[in-house]
Amino acid sequence: MSTPAAVEFTNVSRRFGPVVAVDSISFRVEPGTLVTLLGPSGCGKTTTLRMIAGLEMPSDGAIRIGERDVTRVSAAERDVSMVFQSYALFPHMNVLENVGYGLAVSPMTAAQRDEKARAFLRKVGLEGYEKRQIGALSGGQQQRVALARALVLEPQVLLFDEPLSNLDAKLRRRMRDEIRDLQRELGITAVYVTHDQEEAMAVSDKIVVMKDGHIAQMGTPDELYEAPVDRFVADFIGGANLIDCEIAGVEGDTARVAVGGTTLSQPARGLRSGPATLAIRYAAVRLQAGGAGALTGTVRKATYLGSHREFTIDSPIGELFVIEPDLSNSLTVGAPVAITFRDRGLALVAR
Amino acid sequence: MSRAARWWLAVGWAAMLLLPWYALEDGLFSFVWLRDPWGEDAAPLIVQVLRHGRIWLAPLLLAFAVPLLFAFVLPPEGEARRRRAAIILMLCGALGLVWLFGQGFAIGARGLSWGWAKDLYGDFEGRQFGLGYGGMIVAVALLFLLTEGWARRGALRGDAFVLGSIGIVVATTILFVFLPVGLVLVGAARVEDGWSLLAVAKRVTSSDIWSLGCFVGATCGTFWKTLLLAVVVGALSTALGTAFALLAVRMGFRWQGALRLFALLPIITPPFVVGLAIILLVGRTGALTVLMDDWFGIPPTRWIYGFPGMALAQTLSFTPIAFLIMIGVVQGISPTMEEAALTLRASPARLFRTITLPLMRPGLANAFLVGVLESISDLGNPVILAGNYDVLSVQIYFALVGAQVDGGRAAGLAIVLLGLALAVFVLQAFWLGDRSYTTVAGKGDTGTHAPLPPAVRHAVYWTALPWIGITIAVYATIAFGGFVTNVGRDHSFTLSHFVDLFSIESGAGGLAWTGGAWKSLGTTLETALIAAPLTALLGLLIAYVLSRQVFAGKGAFEFITMLSFAIPGTVIGLSYIVAFNTPPVELTGTMAILVICFIFRDMPVGIRAGVAALSQIDRSLDESSLTLRHGGFATVRRVILPLIRPAIVAALVFGLVRAMTSLSAVIFLATARHNLSTTYIVAQIETARFGTAIAYSAALIAIMAALILAIQWLVGERRLGRRALQT
Numbered sequence A: 001m002s003t004p005a006a007v008e009f010t011n012v013s014r015r016f017g018p019v020v021a022v023d024s025i026s027f028r029v030e031p032g033t034l035v036t037l038l039g040p041s042g043c044g045k046t047t048t049l050r051m052i053a054g055l056e057m058p059s060d061g062a063i064r065i066g067e068r069d070v071t072r073v074s075a076a077e078r079d080v081s082m083v084f085q086s087y088a089l090f091p092h093m094n095v096l097e098n099v100g101y102g103l104a105v106s107p108m109t110a111a112q113r114d115e116k117a118r119a120f121l122r123k124v125g126l127e128g129y130e131k132r133q134i135g136a137l138s139g140g141q142q143q144r145v146a147l148a149r150a151l152v153l154e155p156q157v158l159l160f161d162e163p164l165s166n167l168d169a170k171l172r173r174r175m176r177d178e179i180r181d182l183q184r185e186l187g188i189t190a191v192y193v194t195h196d197q198e199e200a201m202a203v204s205d206k207i208v209v210m211k212d213g214h215i216a217q218m219g220t221p222d223e224l225y226e227a228p229v230d231r232f233v234a235d236f237i238g239g240a241n242l243i244d245c246e247i248a249g250v251e252g253d254t255a256r257v258a259v260g261g262t263t264l265s266q267p268a269r270g271l272r273s274g275p276a277t278l279a280i281r282y283a284a285v286r287l288q289a290g291g292a293g294a295l296t297g298t299v300r301k302a303t304y305l306g307s308h309r310e311f312t313i314d315s316p317i318g319e320l321f322v323i324e325p326d327l328s329n330s331l332t333v334g335a336p337v338a339i340t341f342r343d344r345g346l347a348l349v350a351r
Numbered sequence B: 001m002s003r004a005a006r007w008w009l010a011v012g013w014a015a016m017l018l019l020p021w022y023a024l025e026d027g028l029f030s031f032v033w034l035r036d037p038w039g040e041d042a043a044p045l046i047v048q049v050l051r052h053g054r055i056w057l058a059p060l061l062l063a064f065a066v067p068l069l070f071a072f073v074l075p076p077e078g079e080a081r082r083r084r085a086a087i088i089l090m091l092c093g094a095l096g097l098v099w100l101f102g103q104g105f106a107i108g109a110r111g112l113s114w115g116w117a118k119d120l121y122g123d124f125e126g127r128q129f130g131l132g133y134g135g136m137i138v139a140v141a142l143l144f145l146l147t148e149g150w151a152r153r154g155a156l157r158g159d160a161f162v163l164g165s166i167g168i169v170v171a172t173t174i175l176f177v178f179l180p181v182g183l184v185l186v187g188a189a190r191v192e193d194g195w196s197l198l199a200v201a202k203r204v205t206s207s208d209i210w211s212l213g214c215f216v217g218a219t220c221g222t223f224w225k226t227l228l229l230a231v232v233v234g235a236l237s238t239a240l241g242t243a244f245a246l247l248a249v250r251m252g253f254r255w256q257g258a259l260r261l262f263a264l265l266p267i268i269t270p271p272f273v274v275g276l277a278i279i280l281l282v283g284r285t286g287a288l289t290v291l292m293d294d295w296f297g298i299p300p301t302r303w304i305y306g307f308p309g310m311a312l313a314q315t316l317s318f319t320p321i322a323f324l325i326m327i328g329v330v331q332g333i334s335p336t337m338e339e340a341a342l343t344l345r346a347s348p349a350r351l352f353r354t355i356t357l358p359l360m361r362p363g364l365a366n367a368f369l370v371g372v373l374e375s376i377s378d379l380g381n382p383v384i385l386a387g388n389y390d391v392l393s394v395q396i397y398f399a400l401v402g403a404q405v406d407g408g409r410a411a412g413l414a415i416v417l418l419g420l421a422l423a424v425f426v427l428q429a430f431w432l433g434d435r436s437y438t439t440v441a442g443k444g445d446t447g448t449h450a451p452l453p454p455a456v457r458h459a460v461y462w463t464a465l466p467w468i469g470i471t472i473a474v475y476a477t478i479a480f481g482g483f484v485t486n487v488g489r490d491h492s493f494t495l496s497h498f499v500d501l502f503s504i505e506s507g508a509g510g511l512a513w514t515g516g517a518w519k520s521l522g523t524t525l526e527t528a529l530i531a532a533p534l535t536a537l538l539g540l541l542i543a544y545v546l547s548r549q550v551f552a553g554k555g556a557f558e559f560i561t562m563l564s565f566a567i568p569g570t571v572i573g574l575s576y577i578v579a580f581n582t583p584p585v586e587l588t589g590t591m592a593i594l595v596i597c598f599i600f601r602d603m604p605v606g607i608r609a610g611v612a613a614l615s616q617i618d619r620s621l622d623e624s625s626l627t628l629r630h631g632g633f634a635t636v637r638r639v640i641l642p643l644i645r646p647a648i649v650a651a652l653v654f655g656l657v658r659a660m661t662s663l664s665a666v667i668f669l670a671t672a673r674h675n676l677s678t679t680y681i682v683a684q685i686e687t688a689r690f691g692t693a694i695a696y697s698a699a700l701i702a703i704m705a706a707l708i709l710a711i712q713w714l715v716g717e718r719r720l721g722r723r724a725l726q727t
């Protein structure tokens, strides 16, 4: 079994003719952790992942896996395996043959290979399916076969390209937990690509948020949520009302922020006096019926969703989208409300 | 250094130390050379350098020694040094190849080849012959050192197999397509005492090619005659092919199976056999001619020799190709569009004119151009039917094997023919290529086609049905002509033609193959069975590279690989004689030249079949194999090949059939020792032994049908059902 290895990108770019799919990115994945590449479609996640696999060669920069510089090493010679979005199972082989495929080039005997493949099929809960044809499996089962096929090689790094996008919502939730559990159990280094922010938060040790081929921010899920570096990350991770504000002054680490006639104190996070943006999480807005205060608004839209309520509020600082966990707070459309903010869930970012 | 690189180094060294460097009179496998293995003829490279003073070969030793130095004495550590080692490997491969062929062309059997070199080194004594196994293997090893080094530098995702494939394809295409054709162009400049550009101009613009005399009572030039015939044949076969396609798809014709057979039979019919059957039917002593004379007193004439006969024979031969193209086009027309037009109150006639016909137009143009290309490339029918109507291919043939051999004139004619064929090919590839094929995608369109207007229905019936009659008559002649004494004159049953051809006598020394056809049949089968798998392999390899890899110059790569399809067989045949008669690649008179000729002429069929099959297999399948420790080669073997079995069958069958039926190129290359069925049959026709010719043709067709069935059975059907493919 190979020991989990770090993955390190140093100023890596990939161009396709005039298109710059990945633009000089650097990051490091610590051994044994799961790091997610997250970003909107077309931001270069898949290309980055494929460069780790060796299916795409960087135009510039260097890639290291563990101690080894693999920048120009072909896919077959890297100790990496990948779970594809389409699963890419071989239709002319049965389940066991699929799982044992990668072992065929190892020095094991056929019996040892079979045994190992069976062991990993057991791990993904597919015992008894060894002789099934691929076409006779459900989507979820195919996903598990693909997972077992990648895991059985006990690679230094395991890659996932949107592995859950072909499954229905319920199965998606279960599979992502299973993937995370297996990854922890085996202590494997994993890089996971998704465009689904919630999925990323659920499985990752760290998230790399990408935009237009750049890294927008890298950090743990709560770092990204609590301290987004810019409007894009604030909006993409967890969603936020992005409200224009003015930093009236900065004392130490604390900024005085003027927004719509009220003044708040917020961590300055390196920003200076002048115009800025306040990212207000949906759940960080508190609404009080009919109340008066420094900031008031009217309810434009109210939706009851069983577990919570959602409101859209017209206010002097702009439109606010609000999630209200307190179901008893039943505001009706047109009702005037007083708006205040909770202590957590606000962050200052550059305009 | 990679295992592959070490392996090729070892192969190179082994070849240089052990194998005869030059080609041997008796061939390697006669082992006659073992009597004097270090002599001037059979010595390997190292002995040639040390003992026979062929010092100019020494740099090749260096090309294999330097990488060794870097592999073992200074093993590369660290990324920078590994890259340097890769570059060295590339350079050794590239420079070695350049040197190998450079010296090969510079120093021939009569010393220095070029005048200026003679002036410079007047006292140079060296002579040498064509490359043998030693030389060839060293060339291959050098090529793979080059691609290995290149792959180590990360080219093509570091996949040495893919790079090696591209390398071998490009190298062999240059050697066996571009070099020979280029030498033909050079050949046109050859005059008695040297070279002259003026001679090229004179030969290419000669008035017997371009004369427009027929407008003023004389005769026109060969070019115009060729073009006229091609245009007429293209138009006729397109019209007929379309009629059959409409009949098959849009008119509920009942005998679909018969139509399929009609489309497939001509593929296994050597092209000139149709011409032969026509002679037997309506020639001066043909069966029908005699009947007409007996019953109606119409005197027999030779009208069939010339334009009418050739047009008839070629149209018969090429209509099935037009049919295959047009059936795709007609099926591709979405009924939804026609239904939309119908709901707008269009009459059937208006609908056909304004919707159906315009949708078919690119397909029609494509079928027409393909027909034109086939016609100008055809040699078999013109050779037996041309009479006084000269076309380019026949003129080239007679300029080389006729009463007065004139290589320069042949080269001039070949240039004109090549230009015409390439013009048509380029027109077809760029103007129409994509459009006419995308319509063939199997769309899940529902709806029913609008009825064809009555006028169109009648036209279809009145062209297609009589034509079926003619086709049946032709094939009946082929099937039964061999069993009568003399078609037209004496219709008594006999087996004598078959006995002449295929008799076996058991004498004192066991079985004696006394029939006249055995030798040519043996060579035909042997070459075809060697060539077909290689053709399929090369074609599918190229298809894999084309559909799975992205690299600079891919468009050009695709174009050159398809180009050999467009080069008329006569030009290829002529060019092979010119190019491979002298060192460094000396192949004239060998069986190898036949096999190579087949491979490079028929490879595009394999490419098309492969590309079509690969486009149905998701790319992520091979990528996942690559990430599962399988290199390019293992991926192809374990994932791609099992999934494209039908394409393999198609490529094999086509390779086999085309090798066994081809004439235009090999008629120049076959020799008494290596005679082929087709050239044997043509010789029979030329000496008016029609019975033997038709009997042999029928036997050939039957053998091909049997072989096709055997291949299908051997390679088998794809083992998985449709559902299983939908992962």
Ligand SMILES: Nc1ncnc2c1ncn2[C@@H]1O[C@H](COP(=O)(O)OP(=O)(O)O)[C@@H](O)[C@H]1O
Residues within 6 Å of the ligand: A016, A019, A020, A021, A039, A040, A041, A042, A043, A044, A045, A046, A047, A048
């Ligand atoms: N093989 C390719 N050729 C040309 N452009 C490509 C290729 N692969 C990706 N791209 C382009 O690179 C950009 C990033 O693609 P990708 O990495 O697939 O994005 P993501 O996975 O984040 O959706 C896109 O603009 C895409 O069109």
Ligand SMILES: [Mg+2]
Residues within 6 Å of the ligand: A045, A046
């Ligand atoms: Mg993607």
